Amino acid sequence: MATLTALTKSGTAWTPQYVESIDMNKCLGCGRCFKVCHRNVLELRPINEHGEFVDDDDDDDDEVLRKVMTITNADDYIGCEACANICGKKCFTHAPAAV
Template sequence: MSGPFASRDGSSWMPDYLTAIDGKTCIGCGRCFKVCSRGVMHLYGVDDEGEILGLCAEGEDDDFDGELNRMIMVVDQAGACIGCGACARVCPKNCQTHVAASQLVAA
């Protein structure tokens, strides 16, 4: 094994943690949210100026008093990410930033 991370069979593996989602390119499709078993990101409402209005509650149709322009995914629980990369594989816009565990300092 060449590093501190290993898969179940002992082979070397480097987690790539989700650190950000580009709100300008994210289309809010929710694919990343659906494959994430850790609740790392959630859907947020955005107004015409690109300002985040708040968390969109699941199953509710909140338009934020008419201010809602679109929805985007936001990384709001980054510490829960295990670096599996499932979200990156399903994102149609490639709008996520992932950083190798070896490049991050534990907080």
């Protein structure tokens, strides 16, 4: 499988690693990854006790167990891995892009 490879300014080959998933069971919802991402790739979303996403606008706050980070704009991800580097719980899974 061929993968996308780029060059750094110095000419060194670099293979960007793109976010594939975020482990909801590990995610604390702290937002550190969201703050470090300047590409608007991530969003904090509420889940219920069954691990299902629920509306944030819902008046029934009892339904929300906690919030977890989700990938909302994967096409804008540039492969820098800043989110994974800041995550203390190691929630992110990355892989190179196939070409």
